[in-house]
Amino acid sequence: MHENIDTLIIGAGSAGLAALREVRKRTDSFLIVNDGPWGTTCARVGCMPSKLLIEAANAFHRRNSFEAFGIRGAGQLHVDLPAVLHRVRSLRDGFVAGTIQDSDAGDRQISGRAHLLGPDRVSVNGKEYRARRIIIATGTRPRFENAWRSLGDRVLTTDSLFEQPTLGRRMAVLGLGAVGTEMAQALARLGIEVTAFVTRRSAAGLSDPEVLGALWPLLEREFAIHVGERARLAAHAHGVEVISGDHRVVVDQVLVASGRVPNVEGLGLDTLGVTLDEHGLPPFDRNSRQVADLPVFIAGDLDPARALLHEAVDEGHIAGMNAFAGQPQGFRRRTALAITFSQPNAAVVGRSFKELSGEDIVIGHIDFSRQGRARIAQENAGLLRVYADRATGRLLGSEMCAPAGEHLAHLLALAVNNGLTVQQMLNMPIYHPVLEEGLRTALRRAASQWSAKGGDKAVSDLEACDLNRCGVMD
């Protein structure tokens, strides 16, 4: 016995919900299946609670600039960690409720684990469904070693961190990717003694050694970083011992932030009749999300290429549209953009330094330690570098750790996404005094490398015009 439906979506995370929005426009015969808690990774355990913790941590950290501003009494401030975590959960719950409302589909939403039985057959809770189209968006979970389970709540991931009523005085953070960097700094800013463990000198996904070189000492000023062998954890009378080679630190709790693994096990991808890759994934087109030539689509972090919320949403959106297209359509993916919400914000826009290795590029930079507005705000730390194509002047990418870097990254992303040149960016208005003037310095330094060779090519940011006609544009 089986039930026939039009579309089955496996996973009600950000990608699955984006697919659902498209599916609902096209059919009422659908089913969305979710294993584990409803509510997206982003809202439950990712972007939202982490940003809530970070905002509280940064607000408290700001007290260190109060004395210089002429504000007294900062020494009296203290963190009520249970209250901080309570607010995190309270607002987080609201965001989760919002995503659950988005996925609310009455009896067309099912809690359970889906197993593919073929390109048009899925079993859920022992019942078989035949579907004309299947969208797979099962997401990821934190990497976690089984051996650590015996250590209980002393070993946390972002799945459990925000559920804690309070946190220990000493914490270790394993990994300094986006999550590790954000959480290590936030926990340190909340007064916790943090030691981060990494196997190589790398943080916040930066590939430009100069930008990393600017961020690294800023992080080290706030928490200890141990670079060495992969950390092992052992029970200890006073907590957990973190061991990396000869280095041993006893902490109250450990946050494991060593990446995430895709939820592919037991999903039955092997029943699709196509060869799976080393990650256990079938071949699919990145721009159409279609698996081989099957009526099966993949969306979200399950595909590790761009495991970011805005990409997952795009992928769900594309999968949802293409599931109903006679001929699946490609969609140009957006310019890459990754932001780590440390202070200064770290970001990679467009093509990274590493990806541009070997290409003929021009680089411009700005050191924010002496930038006017940054000094005014006591946020004068960081380095931003822009990469442009030498032949065309087009902006290709940027890496940065910069004050308001999240905003500068969006400005650069708009430019890269529209193929703008350094000169076109320099032609925009930049107010005074703003951090964008720092970006302009970087752009001018890039531009000067053309003008030095080509004469007065870049003597002005402004564009000459015919005197009788240039008044028209405003």
Next chain:
Amino acid sequence: MHENIDTLIIGAGSAGLAALREVRKRTDSFLIVNDGPWGTTCARVGCMPSKLLIEAANAFHRRNSFEAFGIRGAGQLHVDLPAVLHRVRSLRDGFVAGTIQDSDAGDRQISGRAHLLGPDRVSVNGKEYRARRIIIATGTRPRFENAWRSLGDRVLTTDSLFEQPTLGRRMAVLGLGAVGTEMAQALARLGIEVTAFVTRRSAAGLSDPEVLGALWPLLEREFAIHVGERARLAAHAHGVEVISGDHRVVVDQVLVASGRVPNVEGLGLDTLGVTLDEHGLPPFDRNSRQVADLPVFIAGDLDPARALLHEAVDEGHIAGMNAFAGQPQGFRRRTALAITFSQPNAAVVGRSFKELSGEDIVIGHIDFSRQGRARIAQENAGLLRVYADRATGRLLGSEMCAPAGEHLAHLLALAVNNGLTVQQMLNMPIYHPVLEEGLRTALRRAASQWSAKGGDKAVSDLEACDLNRCGVMD
């Protein structure tokens, strides 16, 4: 007896210094004359000290969000106003020193008042100079009534505000333009009881009644605003009485922020042989800065059209280049951009709501009171509106009072300056959770007005591509 020189620059402010940079590339025979203190309006009494005061005020104001974040002890914080003002002056002095270093021209810089005697003759300190080219950049000063001088330091302008060792408990601010809005809020946030006096309901240069309607109550929450007859000031036993119709308030000090007047008196513009306008200015071309067909150029705030630092610098730059051009060249001016550094930041980008009156536009909006990231940061207040051309979809302008509005304004300015459409902006990557998502909501609301009419025109932010080729772009 006279001395022949190549170029004479009148005024060593931001415009004059920008002109000087170009002049120096082309001749050693120049003179820069400055009346009054050296150092620019911006560095001495404008952008820089105001932003220094604002940053301290905002840092202190942030304490109001501490309790909700879970940070205790905010009640113990207090402002040491003399220390705040001391820091303002201390950093300000550094910025001023920087601009003075820029203008350092040895014996080619003269302190004194210049009087034109004709299009190629200038008298300074009783000596006559004949110059092949003259650049006039005398700037502005705060509007101030002579009668107020008798009230001494009880009536301040931005010329004197930052020089005060401390400030009174009660202050009035006359005017709510950019300066008045910024200073009224900053002073209120520093604990001063502020009453603003305006003759009409208007603030921060906003022309969009909805955006103003969003900002107004936010300002009123922080300080009193009296809308009525033009305020008069009278000496009072306990300070100064500010009188507007029947409304009377006694304050310790008054900050006059009722605009600035151009420094044209006694400059001898009438000797140029051309007809002066009602502001006392000769006819000149906005894009070339040339006065009539004379070897005389005007730059900076003296021309009230765009009295903003970045425009003054452009004008000095254009004047400096064109003074040496056989045939003066027009330069396309940048997209308009004006920012008021209140919280939320107020900004006008491109064409204002008022300027677009009568045009066929599509409007999109976002109310930041419920925006995710803004709520996380407890900065959820403000309204942003975007204006796009209905026929072409091109973004024409925006007005806003928004968290991180200064950054959103730059993003929009880049788009307007490059003639981008709403759809092109929607195609950019927007990270999560960021305030730029609010802007995206506004853009999508604008886009939906086309798709509602034209079918599925705007169903996706993404751009379809040929499946075999769309993987190329990154």
